[in-house]
Amino acid sequence: MKKIIISVALLGLVIAVSIGILSSKETEQNPLSLLQAKLSDKPAPSVDHTKFAVLKKKFTSPQQVTAACISCHTERAKEVMKSNHWNWEREEYIEGRGIVYLGKKNAINNFCIGTEGNEESCAKCHIGYGMKNSKTFSYTDSTNIDCLVCHDNTETYAKGNEKGGAPDVTVDLSNVAQHVGEPKRSNCGVCHFFGGGGNNVKHGDLDKAMFDGPKSIDIHMGTDGMNLQCVDCHKTEKHNISGKMYSLSSMNRNRVECEECHTESPHADAILNQHTLKVACQTCHIPTYAKANATKLDWDWSTAGKLKNGEPYEEDDKDGNHTYLSIKGSFKWGNNLKPDYIWFNGTASHYLLGDTVADTTVPLVLNPLYGSYQDKDSKIIPVKIHTARQPYDPVTKMLIQPKLFANKKGEGAFWKDFNWERAADVGMKDIDLPFSGHISFIRTEMYWPVNHMVSSKENSLTCTDCHSRENSRLSGMNDFYMPARDYSPFIESAGGWLLLLALAGVFIHGTIRLISSRKMKKRG
Amino acid sequence: MKQKVYIYRSFERFWHWAQAIIIFFLAATGFEIHGSITFFGYQNAVKYHNIAAYSFIVLIAFAIFWHFSTGEWRQYLPTAKNMKAQINYYLFGIFKNAPHPTKKTVLSKLNPLQKLVYLSLKILVIPTMVISGLLYMFYRYPQKGNMEGLNIESIKVIALFHTAGAFLLLAFIIVHLYLITTGATVTSNLKAMITGYEEIESEEKKINTNDEFPEESKILKNEVGHA
Numbered sequence: 194m195k196k197i198i199i200s201v202a203l204l205g206l207v208i209a210v211s212i213g214i215l216s217s218k219e220t221e222q223n224p225l226s227l228l229q230a231k232l233s234d235k236p237a238p239s240v241d242h243t244k245f246a247v248l249k250k251k252f253t254s255p256q257q258v259t260a261a262c263i264s265c266h267t268e269r270a271k272e273v274m275k276s277n278h279w280n281w282e283r284e285e286y287i288e289g290r291g292i293v294y295l296g297k298k299n300a301i302n303n304f305c306i307g308t309e310g311n312e313e314s315c316a317k318c319h320i321g322y323g324m325k326n327s328k329t330f331s332y333t334d335s336t337n338i339d340c341l342v343c344h345d346n347t348e349t350y351a352k353g354n355e356k357g358g359a360p361d362v363t364v365d366l367s368n369v370a371q372h373v374g375e376p377k378r379s380n381c382g383v384c385h386f387f388g389g390g391g392n393n394v395k396h397g398d399l400d401k402a403m404f405d406g407p408k409s410i411d412i413h414m415g416t417d418g419m420n421l422q423c424v425d426c427h428k429t430e431k432h433n434i435s436g437k438m439y440s441l442s443s444m445n446r447n448r449v450e451c452e453e454c455h456t457e458s459p460h461a462d463a464i465l466n467q468h469t470l471k472v473a474c475q476t477c478h479i480p481t482y483a484k485a486n487a488t489k490l491d492w493d494w495s496t497a498g499k500l501k502n503g504e505p506y507e508e509d510d511k512d513g514n515h516t517y518l519s520i521k522g523s524f525k526w527g528n529n530l531k532p533d534y535i536w537f538n539g540t541a542s543h544y545l546l547g548d549t550v551a552d553t554t555v556p557l558v559l560n561p562l563y564g565s566y567q568d569k570d571s572k573i574i575p576v577k578i579h580t581a582r583q584p585y586d587p588v589t590k591m592l593i594q595p596k597l598f599a600n601k602k603g604e605g606a607f608w609k610d611f612n613w614e615r616a617a618d619v620g621m622k623d624i625d626l627p628f629s630g631h632i633s634f635i636r637t638e639m640y641w642p643v644n645h646m647v648s649s650k651e652n653s654l655t656c657t658d659c660h661s662r663e664n665s666r667l668s669g670m671n672d673f674y675m676p677a678r679d680y681s682p683f684i685e686s687a688g689g690w691l692l693l694l695a696l697a698g699v700f701i702h703g704t705i706r707l708i709s710s711r712k713m714k715k716r717g
Numbered sequence: 718m719k720q721k722v723y724i725y726r727s728f729e730r731f732w733h734w735a736q737a738i739i740i741f742f743l744a745a746t747g748f749e750i751h752g753s754i755t756f757f758g759y760q761n762a763v764k765y766h767n768i769a770a771y772s773f774i775v776l777i778a779f780a781i782f783w784h785f786s787t788g789e790w791r792q793y794l795p796t797a798k799n800m801k802a803q804i805n806y807y808l809f810g811i812f813k814n815a816p817h818p819t820k821k822t823v824l825s826k827l828n829p830l831q832k833l834v835y836l837s838l839k840i841l842v843i844p845t846m847v848i849s850g851l852l853y854m855f856y857r858y859p860q861k862g863n864m865e866g867l868n869i870e871s872i873k874v875i876a877l878f879h880t881a882g883a884f885l886l887l888a889f890i891i892v893h894l895y896l897i898t899t900g901a902t903v904t905s906n907l908k909a910m911i912t913g914y915e916e917i918e919s920e921e922k923k924i925n926t927n928d929e930f931p932e933e934s935k936i937l938k939n940e941v942g943h944a
Binding site for chain 1: 771
């Protein structure tokens with residue numbers, strides 16, 4: 194009896210010690226409720242713009258509104274004119290290239306390719322008026338700042354199509370000017386949800402469904418949840434908005450991090466918290482993107498220009514997504530997509546206008562994102578990879594910036610004249626780059642980090658989504674060993690054989706023993 | 718002359734069975750973490766594996782103390798004496814109902830093959846598992862922390878050692894479970910490890926022939942008498 198008590202006491206001690214050691218490692222749960230209380234507290238505006246005399250008049254041009262804004266907010270225009278929203282470029286350091294002024298003026302994407310020569314249309318998403326040409330546009334004329342596109346709180350302000358950034362003629366400027374305030378999702382979304390020429394085309398995680406969507410699309414922005422606005426996370430000081438997309442930036446700075454609110458150890462489980470060193474929050478918490486509407490996955494410019502009865506035409510899929518446009522080519526779409534996963538350390542490079550392409554046998558990545566397992570700053574992030582075939586000059590080995598948009602035929606714009614050689618000639622001349630007269634189409638890729646459409650805790654990835662032999666989400670990342678996914682084929686088969694031989698040996702030995710003992714019994 | 722002898726003392730039996738339970742549990746949770754089976758759920762398997770690992774380390778600490786304080790560690794000193802006879806017994810004699818070549822006594826519980834296998838478990842396999850297991854647990858990705866010298870570039874080597882050790886332990890368990898049945902009767906070894914008592918050849922005769930550790934023999938004999 195005494196021995197049993199001692200044994201039980203010892204076992205108890207062992208268990209108590211191990212629980213003690215383990216539980217001391219667990220961290221306190223992040224007080225989410227405190228965070229929710231903090232973000233729910235939205236102070237009322239300190240001024241009522243309807244009471245300002247300077248705004249109680251009939252505005253005949255948007256520039257007059259801007260002048261009225263500046264008459265009170267005297268220094269704000271200077272802040273805006275330092276921003277990349279205004280300049281369409283930012284000073285960036287790119288490894289191997291040095292300091293460049295990177296932006297829509299000199300980078301190329303694999304959607305509508307580039308803004309150069311097409312500003313009148315593209316400037317619908319520039320926070321300025323009168324952008325006919327990025328080279329002649331006055332970046333120092335503060336009255337051309339479009340304050341309203343960001344600060345309109347009536348949701349009636351809209352920029353006109355192909356008007357160089359000017360508002361639509363139907364907008365009641367006086368009413369809008371009297372109802373301005375902090376930017377809402379509607380202000381940011383009107384451009385950022387429609388990048389690439391349609392809803393959710395570019396990002397895949399920024400969709401018009403997020404104007405007033407449920408939290409099943411995005412846990413933060415859901416109107417049935419915290420209903421956060423863009424600027425709640427994209428915190429802004431002096432018109433410098435935090436966060437940027439690596440389609441047009443290169444440096445590990447001014448990023449919006451989940452950790453700013455949720456801390457680096459948000460989980461109750463210590464082992465989950467250890468993951469944050471190498472795995473970005475988005476990787477587990479954004480299991481799928483394009484949750485509401487489809488996003489564009491592939492754009493083939495080489496099929497563009499087909500006409501029916503001399504007229505351009507379009508073909509749509511059953512959801513209404515364009516599968517073919519004469520002006521743009523063929524498209525592939527997808528929704529509820531699993532992201533691809535890559536290492537990313539916050540730095541990127543870019544194809545810039547005039548760069549020559551060394552190897553066209555593999556797809557040219559227009560914005561390679563840097564990172565590796567060995568790099569201490571790298572984390573695994575989810576990305577959308579957008580592929581395309583786009584025009585290329587096989588002689589100069591440069592990607593072509595074609596002239597796409599014009600108001601009328603005959604100016605060489607592809608969208609009017611459907612002539613690649615002419616569009617390439619005019620487009621490249623516009624940016625002072627050579628064009629040989631030959632056009633081919635090469636495969637390109639762009640990497641779009643997925644940061645929005647965050648899911649609830651319950652819908653996030655679980656261990657075995659990555660830690661599994663088959664169908665691991667990280668099956669494509671092979672520069673590190675991951676438990677459950679990886680194993681040594683040698684040890685696995687040697688171990689298997691060892692177990693098999695042990696079992697067989699035991700079985701054979703046992704059988705012979707059984708038979709021989711029976712024989713001996715028979716013999717007596 | 719046979720007599721019932723108290724051969725496995727209470728701590729020894731507790732240690733043996735606790736170790737057995739923990740190793741089975743570590744194997745089940747470990748091979749789930751390895752991706753070979755699915756049972757507890759991955760997150761639970763990791764959690765339980767860690768708890769079991771700490772329990773195992775505590776148990777090992779007690780066992781080491783016990784081995785040295787009682788002098789039982791000498792049981793595991795390898796010897797070539799009788800080795801050939803023992804191998805011959807397992808390969809041939811056992812089928813002819815031949816007697817065990819090594820007489821089991823309190824002072825020498827293990828036959829030469831057991832000595833060799835248990836010693837390699839104690840000084841090779843278990844330490845490999847404990848060390849690689851601790852490294853696995855406390856491994857913190859390259860270049861993090863200030864101790865550059867302690868950097869481990871990848872968990873791969875650690876994991877491979879840990880997996881190889883796990884296979885060896887599993888193979889040991891399979892053979893061990895079978896060899897339990899090769900005692901004087903099919904269940905006599907099992908009963909001995911449960912109750913502590915086993916019917917073995919007269920002890921007096923054996924002590925006289927055992928001249929390897931005469932000092933310990935006397936001490937042990939006294940202790941056995943009191944237990």
